[in-house]
Amino acid sequence: xxxxxxxxxxxxxxxxxxxxxxxxxxxxxxxxxxxxxxxxxxxxxxxxxxxxxxxxxxxxxxxxxxxxxxxxxxxxxxxxxxxxxxxxxxxxxxxxxxxxxxxxxxxxxxxxxxxxxxxxxxxxxxxxxxxxxxxxxxxxxxxxxxxxxxxxxxxxxxxxxxxxxxxxxxxxxxxxxxxxxxxxxxxxxxxxxxxxxxxxxxxxxxxxxxxxxxxxxxxxxxxxxxxxxxxxxxxxxxxxxxxxxxxxxxxxxxxxxxxxxxxxxxxxxxxxxxxxxxx
Numbered sequence: 213x214x215x216x217x218x219x220x221x222x223x224x225x226x227x228x229x230x231x232x233x234x235x236x237x238x239x240x241x242x243x244x245x246x247x248x249x250x251x252x253x254x255x256x257x258x259x260x261x262x263x264x265x266x267x268x269x270x271x272x273x274x275x276x277x278x279x280x281x282x283x284x285x286x287x288x289x290x291x292x293x294x295x296x297x298x299x300x301x302x303x304x305x306x307x308x309x310x311x312x313x314x315x316x317x318x319x320x321x322x323x324x325x326x327x328x329x330x331x332x333x334x335x336x337x338x339x340x341x342x343x344x345x346x347x348x349x350x351x352x353x354x355x356x357x358x359x360x361x362x363x364x365x366x367x368x369x370x371x372x373x374x375x376x377x378x379x380x381x382x383x384x385x386x387x388x389x390x391x392x393x394x395x396x397x398x399x400x401x402x403x404x405x406x407x408x409x410x411x412x413x414x415x416x417x418x419x420x421x422x423x424x425x426x427x428x429x430x431x432x433x434x435x436x437x438x439x440x441x442x443x444x445x446x447x448x449x450x451x452x453x454x455x456x457x458x459x460x461x462x463x464x465x466x467x468x469x470x471x472x473x474x475x476x477x478x479x480x481x482x483x484x485x486x487x488x489x490x491x
Contacts, residue, residue, distance in 0.1 A: 219273030251296040279458035282339040293342040317463045328466040329418040362422035363393040367490040379441035394422035422465040
């Protein structure tokens with residue numbers, strides 16, 4: 213099967229193509245490539261090239277993914293994350309391409325309840341609102357499915373790098389209070405993607421892609437301190453108001469949906485540190 217990855221240079225896109233090289237095609241913002249795509253001003257040549265390819269699937273990963281950028285540069289974010297994204301997905305569906313759109317847990321409200329695919333969405337951030345608008349635009353299309361992603365990490369995760377640096381310099385780390393997600397290891401994300409290609413008809417319209425437990429940053433630091441950097445010292449602080457304007461504080465997801473796609477439970481953070489963390 214031939215798979216188009218829009219956003220192939222993203223964190224998720226790079227990890228997918230590294231593990232599953234196969235017949236993937238990567239769209240790019242590099243004008244020298246045949247599959248050049250500019251989401252600020254969608255170029256018609258992209259669709260002309262796509263028609264020449266026998267593409268069956270598309271992972272739509274491209275977006276302005278920084279919640280802060282979406283808040284501060286909303287018009288640009290709206291153009292890329294909604295207007296252009298909608299145009300490209302619409303054209304792909306017309307060509308009978310099966311599209312998996314990468315949405316976000318930010319489509320849910322800021323609440324301590326556990327959300328599943330049937331839960332009501334009430335996004336509070338501009339990033340989440342734009343993601344939800346794309347979901348609604350194509351929800352009735354049979355060839356359109358949604359992966360709602362939680363926070364994704366790997367060995368080079370910026371927060372883990374910060375804890376590592378703080379421990380190495382014997383400097384107290386400052387940890388944001390009340391910031392909780394069902395964090396998920398990148399390998400589980402790319403395996404979900406691969407399994408979706410093989411089992412399209414069995415994949416639900418919406419799947420929450422998340423780790424097995426909800427972790428606060430404080431809890432992550434405690435586990436890292438216990439398992440990896442015993443000398444790590446940290447204190448918990450309240451972020452600036454602007455930080456919470458761009459993101460929800462708590463988002464707890466039902467991990468059974470991810471397990472359905474993986475065929476097993478997602479990797480725990482403790483297992484990651486014991487068996488996958490490259491210091």
